[in-house]
Amino acid sequence: MAAIEAAGGHRWHLLSRDTLDDRYEFLSARRQVLESALTGLADRAPHVEVQRGVGVSGLLTRDSGTGGAPLVHGVTTDCGERLEAGLVVDAGGGGSPVGAMLGDLQHVTDTALPPDAGFDFYTRYFRSPDGTLPPRPAWPLEHYDSVSTLALPSDNGAWSLTLVVSRRDWVMRSLYEEHVWDRTAALFPALTEWVGYGRPVTGVLATAGPGTRRRSVVRGGRPSVTGLVSVGDAWGTTNPEFCQGLSMALIQAELLCEAVRAERDPARLVLAYESAAQEALGPFYATSRFWEQNRLAEIYAAIRGRRFHGGPDWTAVMAMEAAKLADPDVLTAISDIGSMLAAPVEAMSRPEVVSKALSLAAGSPAPAPTRATLLSTLSR
Known part of the structure; x- marks a missing residue:
């Protein structure tokens, strides 16, 4: 730090x-x-050798000798070098090539979304002339009709503002144009002061967000390969809107250290790490997947001029979003989930949190701007 x-x-x-x-x-x-x-x-750091510009082209494997899963005992590089290892850690991100190297040995759980689904992110960075930051908004992430906004402080006096849209919402693709992005961002009260406080230092950075996906080498309680574990996005990807990916990776690193200290057997090491990671992070992964599927369905219904009717769990989540600044208990629950201090189910099961949120949200108007206003602004 x-x-x-x-x-x-x-x-x-x-x-x-x-x-x-x-x-x-x-x-x-x-x-x-x-x-x-x-x-x-x-x-x-002592005993650490960093090789830059060198890629991994394959895994070194052998029979475990016990009739169990194959053992990964190192890698081959694209320079032809063989690197032996007691444990290979895949930290190659969501697009890690290790998955293709493993083939059927790795189990992948996807959201089953088609390629044209998912979220796109349109971001601009700003900086003030004197290097100070604007007053922060009441909450960094807000959800509106078809668009979410994300306002985050950054380093060295910079900050970022992001508009998040459905990839299927084709009309939003014009947000890559700076004048369109500027007009649209001005519609959101939470962003107004942050846009006007400084000047942009980048154009619009368009990024296709990853779908929520979980990778694992464990099937039916047994590892399909040993000597290999994953951390970060190589373990699983979640929606970047919630800014939890790096925190999850740091937690995984700690859990992996504990498993390495506790287990000498390769199979038990993999199982201990995967079990601990699933227990600690599985609820947040599941929540990200649930939120992603429902939010995309909600936006797609709006595109077609229809109203989305989610189940009771989605209704409760949206009520807590709407009421978070009106009740301290709801705000604490939302904050604990966002900060990964409490699992979503635990935070939402606290006495009267959901009932108070539903009561407060029932009388609150939908946050502006509406989709009609957005479309009018985009078409100007």
Whole structure:
């Protein structure tokens, strides 16, 4: 953390700058700043050798000798070098090539969304002339009719504003144009001050968000391969709107260290790590998948001029979103879920949280702007 802060990373609080509860404190930095800080630490760490510009072309495997799953005992590089390893850790991200190397040995759980589904992200970075940050919005992530907005402080006096839309909502694709993005962002009250506080330092950065997907080498309680584990997006991807991916990767790293210390047997090591990771992170993965499927269905219904009727769980989630700033108990529950301090089911089962949210949301108007206003702005 100290290295990231030294590189300009910014600490901020999800709830209030005045609170003493540091459980809701975040550290923000752009990817290049974060990677520079972490690679600097790795370069200076003892017993660590970093090879840059070298890719992995294959896995070294052999029979475990016990009639069980094959054992991965190293990798081959695209330079033809063989690197032996007691444990191979796949941290290659959502597009890791290791999945293709494993073939049928790896079990992949997808959202079963077609290629044209999912979310697209349209982001601009800003900086003020004096390097100060604007007053933060009441909540960084808000959901509107067809669009979600994400306002996040970054490093070295910069911040980002993102418009999130369904990939099937073709009319929104014009958001890659700067003047269209600027007009649209001006419609959202939560973004107004952040847009006007500084000047943009990038154009519109368009990104296709990954679908929620879980990879595992465990089937039926048994590992299909040993000597190999995954962390980060190689283990599973979640919706980037919720900014939980890096936190999940750090938790996985801690759990992997514990499993390595506790288990010498390759099969038991894989099972111990996968079990611990699923117990700690499975509920957040499942919630991301549930939210993604329902939100996409809601937007698709709006595209067709229809109203989406989700189930009672979706109704409760949307009520908590609408009521989070009107009730401290609802806000605490939402904050605990967003900060990964409590599993969603546990937070929502607290006494009267959902009932208060449903009562408060029943009388609140839908947040502006409407889809009709958005379409009018996009077509100008």
